[in-house]
Every structure is written in C-alpha cells, then in structure tokens.
Amino acid sequence: MAVKTLLKVEYDLYNQLIIKSKQKTVFQTIPYLESLVKLGYSFEILGYFVLGELKYALPVQKKKIPFVNRFYYAIPYGIISEAETVDRDVLNQFIKRLKQKGWIINLSLQEKQEIPKFSHPTYHTTLMIDLNETLDLIFDSFSKTHRNCTRKAIKEGVSVRMSRDLNDIDLFIYIYESMLDEKSFDGIKPSLVRDIMAKLIESNFRFFCHCKL
Known part of the structure; x- marks a missing residue:
C-alpha cells in the first residue's frame, strides 16, 4: 500500500x-x-x-x-x-x-x-441525483428542506432541462451578470463561471441543468 x-x-x-x-x-x-x-x-x-x-x-x-x-x-x-x-x-x-x-x-x-x-x-454537501431512479424515489431521497424547495419550484412553474448547448452558457452568464450588477449577492467572476461550465461540457461530465420560469 x-x-x-x-x-x-x-x-x-x-x-x-x-x-x-x-x-x-x-x-x-x-x-x-x-x-x-x-x-x-x-x-x-x-x-x-x-x-x-x-x-x-x-x-x-x-x-x-x-x-x-x-x-x-x-x-x-x-x-x-x-x-x-x-x-x-x-x-x-x-x-x-x-x-x-x-x-x-x-x-x-x-x-x-x-x-x-x-x-x-x-x-459531501452536493446534492447528487441518480437519474435512473423513478421520480418518487428521487423525491423521497431528498431532505425535508430540498423537498420543500422542490414543491415551491413546481408551484412557481420552474422547469429544468439538460443541455450541452454553449449558447445556454451565454444566456446563463447574461442573467448572472445582471444579478451581480444589481448587487443582489456576491459571486464568482463571470469569466471563471463561463470557463468552468465550458470545461465541464468538454469533459465526460458534459451537461448542465438549465432552469427557467
């Protein structure tokens, strides 16, 4: 060893x-x-x-x-x-x-x-989801907080889809920069976020979730 x-x-x-x-x-x-x-x-x-x-x-x-x-x-x-x-x-x-x-x-x-x-x-604090499981099993595996957040998202009409489209990165960065400009929160530099997302798409982990109302 x-x-x-x-x-x-x-x-x-x-x-x-x-x-x-x-x-x-x-x-x-x-x-x-x-x-x-x-x-x-x-x-x-x-x-x-x-x-x-x-x-x-x-x-x-x-x-x-x-x-x-x-x-x-x-x-x-x-x-x-x-x-x-x-x-x-x-x-x-x-x-x-x-x-x-x-x-x-x-x-x-x-x-x-x-x-x-x-x-x-x-x-490990990242929420990992096995997409091979049924929706009921995935939901049951969530903590109470995550279940409440999910219910709220469904109620507010949030939809999620997987994407490998680089154009979606541009859309995300645009929204992200707008939030930074409004000073609603402190965040990572947009250039770093863009680079991370692009590298993940190029790798074996090459999709991300795109949420919208």
Whole structure:
C-alpha cells in the first residue's frame, strides 16, 4: 500500500474511480480543478494504491506560499473511492503525504473542520441525483428542506432541462451578470463561471441543468 501523486498519464484511473464512486461531486473532476488556475490555484491528485490498483484518491487544490517555497493545501471535498466509508488510516496516510511538502492544510472551506467529520461519507454537501431512479424515489431521497424547495419550484412553474448547448452558457452568464450588477449577492467572476461550465461540457461530465420560469 502506498500513497503517491498521480501522473497525468494516470488520470484515466482517477476518472474511472470517480465513475464508480457513490460519494463524488463535480468539484472533484479534473476539468473543474483545471479551471481554478484563474484563481491562482494548481492542483494534484493523491492516489492510494493496493496491490497496484487505485483504491482511493484525494484531489487537492494548492497555492505556493511566497518566499517560503511551501504549499497551502485546500481540500474542500473528501476522498474518492468505491467504498461507502473510508478507513481512518487511509485519511491519515493522505494527510501525512501532504505534510511532507506543505505547512498548512485546510480540510474544508469551513474553519475548524474536524478530521472525523471530513472522513465521514455524509460530509459531501452536493446534492447528487441518480437519474435512473423513478421520480418518487428521487423525491423521497431528498431532505425535508430540498423537498420543500422542490414543491415551491413546481408551484412557481420552474422547469429544468439538460443541455450541452454553449449558447445556454451565454444566456446563463447574461442573467448572472445582471444579478451581480444589481448587487443582489456576491459571486464568482463571470469569466471563471463561463470557463468552468465550458470545461465541464468538454469533459465526460458534459451537461448542465438549465432552469427557467
């Protein structure tokens, strides 16, 4: 058993593991990680091999600390694996590997996140929907909050469709910029949002949901 940084030629192994994993988010995909270069982040993917087979993987975002030649690591999401739970020793091996090269490790976007919570499968906050299931089963799997939001959306006439059309990105960015201009919320720069969406469409994760009233 060994932990190492995956080479680019090994990214296919990572993509295959993502497809098999039940705990995953789009923010762990390579196209998304590549798009963060606009924010000054690079990334690396740590792999945990057992008998030569990739069993666990941990994508990390990183920035180099000026004048120190050390990396700051951000890990906003957890470990990719086929297993529903991750052994604590596996997580410790990943952290040990990062500490060999970096000073600061941020386990989440929230401060003071505990390692046990980080390693727990329910830590993943993105809502994942299995489109092979029936609508009733999908709805039953939602939390009470998500069910209430869904009912409200249906009542207000919101419709959702899947799209790979780049023109829909332009429409979304137009609406997004209008909301930013109205200062209704603080958001990510539209140029970064556009780049992320375009890269996801070009990848194996190449569709997004388009909602309208």
